Amino acid sequence: MTRRVLVAGGAGFIGSHIAEAYLADGWEVEIIDDLSRGKEHNVPSGACFTRLDVRSPEARERVARGRFDVVNVQAAQIDVRHSVEQPAYDADINLLGLINLLEGAGSGGVGRVVFASSGGVLYGEAATVPTPETAPKMPVSPYGVSKLAGEHYLRALAALRGFEGVAMRYANVFGPRQDPKSEAGVVSIFVSRLRAGQALTIYGNGRQTRDYVFVRDVARANVLASTARLPVPDEHDAIGFNVATSTELSVVELAETVGRVLGRTPDIRFEDARAGELQRSSLDTSKARQVLGWKPEFSFESGLAELISWFEREERNG
Ligand SMILES: NC(=O)c1ccc[n+]([C@@H]2O[C@H](COP(=O)([O-])OP(=O)(O)OC[C@H]3O[C@@H](n4cnc5c(N)ncnc54)[C@H](O)[C@@H]3O)[C@@H](O)[C@H]2O)c1
Numbered sequence: 005m006t007r008r009v010l011v012a013g014g015a016g017f018i019g020s021h022i023a024e025a026y027l028a029d030g031w032e033v034e035i036i037d038d039l040s041r042g043k044e045h046n047v048p049s050g051a052c053f054t055r056l057d058v059r060s061p062e063a064r065e066r067v068a069r070g071r072f073d074v075v076n077v078q079a080a081q082i083d084v085r086h087s088v089e090q091p092a093y094d095a096d097i098n099l100l101g102l103i104n105l106l107e108g109a110g111s112g113g114v115g116r117v118v119f120a121s122s123g124g125v126l127y128g129e130a131a132t133v134p135t136p137e138t139a140p141k142m143p144v145s146p147y148g149v150s151k152l153a154g155e156h157y158l159r160a161l162a163a164l165r166g167f168e169g170v171a172m173r174y175a176n177v178f179g180p181r182q183d184p185k186s187e188a189g190v191v192s193i194f195v196s197r198l199r200a201g202q203a204l205t206i207y208g209n210g211r212q213t214r215d216y217v218f219v220r221d222v223a224r225a226n227v228l229a230s231t232a233r234l235p236v237p238d239e240h241d242a243i244g245f246n247v248a249t250s251t252e253l254s255v256v257e258l259a260e261t262v263g264r265v266l267g268r269t270p271d272i273r274f275e276d277a278r279a280g281e282l283q284r285s286s287l288d289t290s291k292a293r294q295v296l297g298w299k300p301e302f303s304f305e306s307g308l309a310e311l312i313s314w315f316e317r318e319e320r321n322g
Contacts, residue, residue, distance in 0.1 A: 084145045
């Protein structure tokens with residue numbers, strides 16, 4: 005029997021790649037998205053799309069009545085600064101929206117829920133880098149708190165309602181379709197600005213590091229996590245999987261690498277460090293390797309080359 009998955013947020017950056025990866029693996033794919041940030045043209049052909057808000061009764065019904073094997077929740081309010089300004093709005097989408105879908109999954113006999121969490125914000129300034137799943141959690145923003153709380157709702161409601169839950173703790177995801185205007189997309193921002201001959205702005209001294217994982221690797225991890233045999237959820241971190249490269253790249257190194265690959269020397273402007281910004285962030289992926297049989301296949305440079313080709317295609321197509 006063909007397996008069925010609903011991808012919430014599947015018109016967005018990561019969700020659309022995940023939908024493609026399920027389709028390539030032979031799944032039937034339904035997508036719901038309110039298009040607040042996603043775009044209908046991101047929906048892959050072969051997937052069925054309905055415009056729905058994850059907080060709506062219609063979305064819960066869709067999950068409950070769709071005979072889905074897996075529900076994959078990518079839909080979220082993703083802007084950290086917005087969550088600081090409006091924490092209630094963030095929680096409304098990221099927690100009440102998630103709970104709404106989890107309730108649908110419970111009544112619809114869904115086998116497993118895969119949830120997009122964030123390793124970048126869960127651990128805060130970690131003592132161990134690359135950081136394992138078991139590290140202390142200290143999110144500093146309401147967005148980070150909503151991701152951690154979302155994991156707890158997932159684990160608790162999975163046990164109460166009888167489905168499995170898995171939380172994908174992404175590092176900094178980059179690749180085609182990431183909005184160069186979004187604050188999360190520093191790689192897209194640098195590529196877009198350098199191609200336009202514009203200066204790059206770096207906040208602080210530029211030595212802060214991040215772990216950049218290519219979006220198609222992230223999509224493959226989601227598909228593997230949909231069927232892999234999972235550890236018994238006897239403690240919170242059992243449901244969590246870091247999805248990353250375990251490689252640290254500083255912002256200055258990032259700017260230089262993008263410049264080298266594009267054949268342009270970046271004009272870098274330094275501005276004051278942003279309050280609350282982490283100095284180091286990189287995630288240990290041993291668990292995903294062992295349990296999911298996953299490891300990243302794209303180096304930063306090969307992912308960057310894919311991203312640049314996409315920018316060129318988009319420009320040609322207007
Ligand atoms: N991009 C990253 O580096 C990164 C890192 C860690 C975690 N994440 C998480 O991964 C997931 C996907 O992020 P992304 O970067 O693709 O962002 P995105 O904004 O491109 O995708 C989110 C999608 O959810 C949709 N959405 C938002 N609110 C909705 C609602 N109320 N109802 C229905 N749909 C709604 C948006 O329209 C969008 O298509 C999010 O949960 C995000 O928190 C992303």
